Amino acid sequence: MPAAFLVLFYLALTCAPLALAALQGHPPRPLRDELASGVALAGLAILLVEFALSGRFRVISGRIGMDVTMRLHQLLARAASMLILLHPFLYSGPQSLRPGLTAPGSTALNFDWSGLWPGIVAWLLLGAVMVMALGRDGLYRHEIWRALHGIMALVMAGLGVLHATRAGRYSGDPALWGFWWALFAIAVLSLAWVYAVKPLMKARRPWRVGSVTRLADRTWELCLDPEGHKGLHYLPGHFAWISIGKPAVSLNENPFSIASAPAEGGRLRFVIKELGDFTNRLGRVTPGTRAWVDAPFGSLTLKRHRKAGGVAMIAGGVGIAPLLSHLRQLDADDDPRPRVLFYANRAEEQIAYREELHRRGQTGPLRVVHVLSDPPEGWQGETGFVTSEVLTRHLDAEALKSWVFVLCGPPPMLHAVEDALLGLGVSARNILLEQFSYD
Ligand SMILES: Cc1cc2nc3c(=O)[nH]c(=O)nc-3n(C[C@H](O)[C@H](O)[C@H](O)COP(=O)(O)OP(=O)(O)OC[C@H]3O[C@@H](n4cnc5c(N)ncnc54)[C@H](O)[C@@H]3O)c2cc1C
Incomplete structure (x- = not known):
């Protein structure tokens, strides 16, 4: 399915929801009231579809x-929240209250408590989810944030739908009522898929740590071998x-680019830089430890x-990981196309x-063009950053x-290189890019 279809869908x-509301043909209300209902209908729909934009659906x-996907998830969540x-x-x-008239379909506001309380709680929860998402780093472990984010978003969505269907002027109508609860059911199923079904499927295909090797300063190579399956x-x-070393159903999973090439066989290799609680412990992981893999993802x-x-x-830095996979596979395929690797690091000892x-x-x-921002004396390669020059x-x-241009690294570097390439006339269609953080 082409991306354009996804956008249309x-x-x-x-x-x-706006179309279904308009089709109901209720008597008009003051513009402000119609606007208030309209933004709520659009906001709730965007919010419910956010569950599918979590990045876990290939x-x-x-x-x-x-x-x-992640950028859209963040931007659309902000728009819906507003x-x-x-x-x-x-x-x-x-x-605007008129005696005797209540939603749905009325021209007055419905202040019935049974419809109001879910809206108030959902509204407050939304504020809390936003604040937590914006300030997530540093306050709590990433895994705790992910769990809280998912649970709070689901409760908020459920209460939002309850509020809309009980108190909304338009959402009590059977077609819109059905639409809301169907979207909510999809949201529940999407979380169940990611956190229950996928882990159970994963449990049937275990992996073992083959080796953990120090490559460079705070950078490790991790090898995983399939156990009882082909990989x-x-x-x-x-x-x-x-x-690694956790049950198959666990919130403790981290994304890493595969650095090995499919041609190498079942073993998967990763290049991992120490950053936080999981990656800092990697050097202490012993071969033979049970591991779980949910893959493949991404579009690089x-x-x-x-x-x-050419390529x-x-x-x-550690953005070399997916590019190594490309280099290894291109060589294994005897692909004759010319290729250049620009490999930027701060210091020489960081080159993996x-x-x-x-x-x-x-x-x-x-x-291979090595670029060092802090080169040693007598360095023969490029210095500074990867610029147009x-x-x-x-x-x-x-x-x-x-040629096609494949970029991977820290976000500021990626955006600077992307701008440089566009400035040199490279078509945006020929630039593939993956960053390791969505902050
Ligand atoms: C698509 C993708 C590919 C990546 N490939 C590599 C790679 O090949 N090599 C490498 O060294 N790093 C890679 N990373 C980054 C790596 O996932 C994080 O460095 C690692 O998860 C940090 O975990 P931690 O527990 O050590 O640190 P923490 O202190 O828990 O996290 C530090 C930061 O890492 C990010 N992070 C942590 N856990 C997750 C998670 N479960 N999901 C998404 N982001 C998370 C967050 O931005 C967080 O603020 C990749 C990230 C992404 C999104």
């Missing part, structure tokens, strides 16, 4: 990209959710770029897989026109 879903993130938080203040107030079907550029693959004239890869990259550069059509020193006009 999304618009249809989120606009449907049908969506595999098409529009993980970064775009609409819903605004909604009670837009009503023209008690003066995973994946493409270079995909990432996996992994958990070359499957839509088979005809590209330019730009990695910042230096020998392997050098060897691939010697034996295949790969050129660095790019044009190693890529000619034909490459800028016909």
Whole structure:
């Protein structure tokens, strides 16, 4: 299904409540009251569809990209929150009350308590979810935030639907009533799929830690071996959710790009940088520990770029992981296309897989350009950051026109390189990008 269909489907879903309300043909109310109902209908629809935009559904993130999915999730959540938080203040107030008239279908506000309380609690919960999401880092562990975020969002959505169907002017109508509860059921099922069904499926395909090896400063290679099964079907550029030493059903799973190539067989290799509680403990994980893998995810693959004239890869630090998978698979396939790897690090000792990259550069059509922002004395490679000047020193006009560009690294670097590439005339369609954080 092309991405354009997904966009149309999304618009249809989120606009449907407004259309269903308009079709009911109720007598008109003051503009402010209609606006108040309209923003609530649109806001609730956007909010309910957010459960599908959690990044855990390949049908969506595999098409529009993980970064775009998460960015949309965040931006649309903000838009929906604004609409819903605004909604009670837009009503023209008690003066619009007329005796004897109550929602649904009435021209007056319905102040019946059974419809009001779910709305008030949902409204307060929404404020709390927003504050928690914006200030999530540093306050509590990421896993705790994820669990609270999911549970609170589901309770809030359920109460929001209850409020709409009991107190809303339009939502008591059978068609809209059915629509709301169907969307809510999908939201519940999507969480059940991610946190119950998928883990149970995962439990039938266990993995074991094969090795944990120190690669560079605070950077490790983790190898996982399939246990009693053939492993995973994946493409270079995909990432996996992994958990180690935990039950299959657990909130403790973290996303990591797969650095091995499918051609290597069942073993999966990851390049992992220490950052927080899970990654800091990696050096102490012993071979043989049980692990779980939920994969493949992501859209940093070359499957839509088979005809590209060459491949330019730009990695910042541990962003080398998915690019290694590409390099390894391209070599395994004897792909003759020229390729250049720009590998940016702060210091020389942070360069991972230096020998392997050098060897691939010697034996295949790969050129490796190391870029150090803090180079040692006598450094022969590029210095500073990956700028337009660095790019044009190693890529000619034909490459800028016909190659595919695969970027992975810290968000500020990625955006600077993307801007530089666009400025050099590279088509946005030829730029693939994955960042390791959605903050
Ligand atoms: C698509 C993707 C691919 C990634 N690939 C790699 C890789 O190949 N190598 C690598 O070193 N790092 C990679 N990361 C980053 C890696 O997931 C985090 O560094 C790791 O999860 C941190 O976990 P922690 O418990 O050590 O630290 P924490 O202190 O718990 O988290 C630090 C930060 O990491 C992020 N994070 C933590 N847990 C999760 C989670 N479950 N889901 C999403 N983000 C989380 C959050 O931004 C958090 O603020 C990738 C991230 C994403 C989203």
